[in-house]
Every structure is written in structure tokens, then in C-alpha cells.
Amino acid sequence: MKISIPTLPNPTGNAPGYINPLAHITLPAAVAKTKEFLDKGKGKVLVLTGAGVSVDSGIRAYRGSEGHYTTNPNYRPIFYGELVEPGPKGYSFRQRYWSRSYLGYPPVRDAQPNPTHMYVAALQRLGLAPSLITQNVDRLHHKASPFDPTETDKRILELHGTLHFVHCPQKGHLHRRDEFQELLGKLNPEWERVVSEVHGGKVKTNPDGDVDLGGVKYDSFAVPSCADCEALGIQDSIVKPNVVFFGESISEAVKARAVHMVAASSGVLVMGTSLATYSAFRLIKQALEAQKPVLMLSIGPSRADGLPGVEKIEMPAGSVLEGVLQRYISSRQGPVQEEVRSLMAKGVTKVPENLPAPRAEG
Ligand SMILES: [Zn+2]
Structure with a gap:
């Protein structure tokens, strides 16, 4: 299911x-x-x-009391098959996911009970x-x-699942999201600044740590592959957050x-x-x-x-x-x-x- x-x-x-x-x-x-x-x-x-x-x-809750998305009616989440798809098309989905998630994660990470x-x-x-x-x-x-x-x-x-870990589906290498977040920041030093200029530092956060980035091009975002896989000589290994995506079991x-x-x-x-x-x-x-x-x-x-x-x-x-x-x-x-x-x-x-x-x- x-x-x-x-x-x-x-x-x-x-x-x-x-x-x-x-x-x-x-x-x-x-x-x-x-x-x-x-x-x-x-x-x-x-x-x-x-x-x-x-x-x-x-x-934020995804849905209001009417059962609809409360965020952006045009918002469409990335599906599992897209995120883990090999090749340039999949990479483009990963750019979209991680560029938004890079900005959406800190408020979730810092949230208090x-x-x-x-x-x-x-x-x-x-x-x-x-x-x-x-x-x-x-x-x-x-x-x-x-x-x-x-x-x-x-x-x-x-x-x-939880947003606080990521893993590579190929080998199952587990990494703390905070470490991966740091890596994303190092590879994309301009990203936070670009986005803050476009949105005045204000972005909408969804419960999965994703954000809406209307108007921002995410195709310049660099997505790292799994560090453990790289150490083993495996190229282009995909990193996925430890959350169950739509379309995933x-x-x-x-x-x-x-x-x-x-x-x-x-x-x-x-x-x-x-x-x-x-x-x-x-x-x-x-x-x-x-x-x-x-x-x-x-x-x-x-x-x-x-x-x-x-x-x-x-x-x-x-x-x-x-x-x-x-x-x-x-x-x-x-x-x-x-x-x-x-x-x-x-x-x-x-x-x-x-x-x-x-x-x-x-
Ligand atoms: Zn790996």
C-alpha cells in the first residue's frame, strides 16, 4: 500500500x-x-x-478543516518515484526537493514541543x-x-518516518540530517541569500520541511550524493530523507x-x-x-x-x-x-x- x-x-x-x-x-x-x-x-x-x-x-498543517491543502492550492509534493529516479530528470526533482527543504528544515528542526x-x-x-x-x-x-x-x-x-535523518536507498547508509544540512549549505553558499532577497526572508514551511519557492530557480542548486557511497566509489548515489513520500510504501x-x-x-x-x-x-x-x-x-x-x-x-x-x-x-x-x-x-x-x-x- x-x-x-x-x-x-x-x-x-x-x-x-x-x-x-x-x-x-x-x-x-x-x-x-x-x-x-x-x-x-x-x-x-x-x-x-x-x-x-x-x-x-x-x-503548519497541510490541510484545513475542509480537507484541502491550506498552503498553496497549486502546491504539488514530489513523489517517491521522482525523487529516486536516476539520471538528469531525477536530479532535477532532487534539486527542487532539497533546495526547498534546505530552507524549510531549520524551522522544523528548531521547533519545540x-x-x-x-x-x-x-x-x-x-x-x-x-x-x-x-x-x-x-x-x-x-x-x-x-x-x-x-x-x-x-x-x-x-x-x-522522521526528517531528522537521511539515507541512501541503495546501501541504506544513514546520516544525521543536520550533517547533510551542513553539506547542502557548504555546496550552496549563495542559496539562502538569493531566497531571502526574493522573499524578504519569509518562506512558507510545510510539515515535511518542504517550502514554496515561487519565482526561484532551483536548477542552480547542487545536490550532494551519499558520502559513504562516494567513499566506496559508487557514483551518483541518491540521498533521501527518512520520511515516507507520497507514492512510497x-x-x-x-x-x-x-x-x-x-x-x-x-x-x-x-x-x-x-x-x-x-x-x-x-x-x-x-x-x-x-x-x-x-x-x-x-x-x-x-x-x-x-x-x-x-x-x-x-x-x-x-x-x-x-x-x-x-x-x-x-x-x-x-x-x-x-x-x-x-x-x-x-x-x-x-x-x-x-x-x-x-x-x-x-
Ligand atoms: Zn550510501
Whole structure:
């Protein structure tokens, strides 16, 4: 199953005429309902997150509540087959991808977890929802994690990969994105300046670290090949970010791990996603087929609307989780509660800058 551009078949979700029975739920009732879901899960609730949880960290969601791209309606992502295509045509796609990504990556790299990431980390720390699958590639759940890196990797599955590593598909050589970013900068010293002149330093960033560069020619951008391959004498090796592209399949290992996480869970708490991407929706189908309950904290229509076994609270996940966590920690004092309080206070909200749209392609 290849990843396709996420869509909802119609703007009101997958269920025309669907009326959410929880449409008018109050915040205290939403908190009580979510707490009950976690209590019933007895420490086996699986959390599934999407782009909505990273918006408060200044990372734009691809799609608005209507299921359309919010960035540029003409924006078309690069597909897997294009990025890894050998020869000059593929190189041109790689120039386009890496020139934009070179500029789009730093804001993602520097983004900080917002309160929702910290609340999810607190649920993990309290053992209420120990494992997490995210569709986000921004590593913000990792940054929020109170556990050491090994434990964090065990608890968090990045379904669509992460922007923080690159690799060569030929040999699988893995490199840190920061190192590759440095290399891109060294090979293209003029690039940042050219772009800042065109856009006044303002560029739109998409969640995959790609940016819109209307008006800028990217065919002067130099794309390095894999350094390890070069050392082995392999020419023109392709470097790809460790994210699953449109038109690419999720690896069998990741797929199997996700299926196992759903099977081991008592139910799924979904946050900040319309489940428009089938790889995520399929996990919800798996849970429902196994009679596991699904509770969504997400605003806007979703692919799971109206499915038996799915309940949806249309509120920002953060405000509901904050209330839930307060109820868990207020009645008890101890080192864990202290740690959770401190985690909860660490989130940073960054209001997305209202950047001017890049000039239209001339
Ligand atoms: Zn290599």
C-alpha cells in the first residue's frame, strides 16, 4: 500500500449527513469522558497523533478543516518515484526537493514541543497511555519524552518516518540530517541569500520541511550524493530523507510494529488528525474490527466519522488532556505527580507567523 495524497472524499467527511452525537459536549464532560476512556484502558491505551498536535509549535498543517491543502492550492509534493529516479530528470526533482527543504528544515528542526506534546508525554509517564504512534515527522513527541532515547524509541513509532535523518536507498547508509544540512549549505553558499532577497526572508514551511519557492530557480542548486557511497566509489548515489513520500510504501517492519501496537492496546485515543492518510486510518479499522473503542479529540471532519465504535470530541486535544491530567494528579502527591506537573508546564506555544504568500510563479 503506497501513501497517496491525503484526501477526504467530500468536505463533510466520509459520512454525508453524519451528525456527531458529541457535537455539543462541554469541556468538563469531555474531560470526564476522556478520563473514563483512559481508566477503562487500564494502562493499555494507544495514542495516535497527526499534524493537528504540532500546529501550536508553529508547524503548519497541510490541510484545513475542509480537507484541502491550506498552503498553496497549486502546491504539488514530489513523489517517491521522482525523487529516486536516476539520471538528469531525477536530479532535477532532487534539486527542487532539497533546495526547498534546505530552507524549510531549520524551522522544523528548531521547533519545540507545545503543551499537547507535553500532555501526551505526561500520559506516558503516568502509564495511562504508554505507547504512541505519530504521523508527524517533526520529532516533537521525542523532544517531549521524559524517557531516555532507547526507551523513547520503544514507546514512539513514527509511522511516516522522521526528517531528522537521511539515507541512501541503495546501501541504506544513514546520516544525521543536520550533517547533510551542513553539506547542502557548504555546496550552496549563495542559496539562502538569493531566497531571502526574493522573499524578504519569509518562506512558507510545510510539515515535511518542504517550502514554496515561487519565482526561484532551483536548477542552480547542487545536490550532494551519499558520502559513504562516494567513499566506496559508487557514483551518483541518491540521498533521501527518512520520511515516507507520497507514492512510497511504509516499510514492512514499521507496518508490523504498528499492527502489533494496535493489537496490544485496549483502544485508541486519536488526536489532531482527520485520518485522511490511509496508513493511519487502516490502524483504526484494525482496532474497530477487534472491538476496541476509539476516541477522537480532533477538530473538523474525519475519515472515521460515523463508524460504529468511534466517538469524536471536536475540541483541541490539549485543552481536554490538561483537564484530564489535572484530575489524575490533583488528588495525589508524590515524585511522579511532581514530575508530571513539571512536564505539563514545559510546553511552548508558538503562534504561526502570518507569512505573506510567496510571489506567484512568473
Ligand atoms: Zn550510501
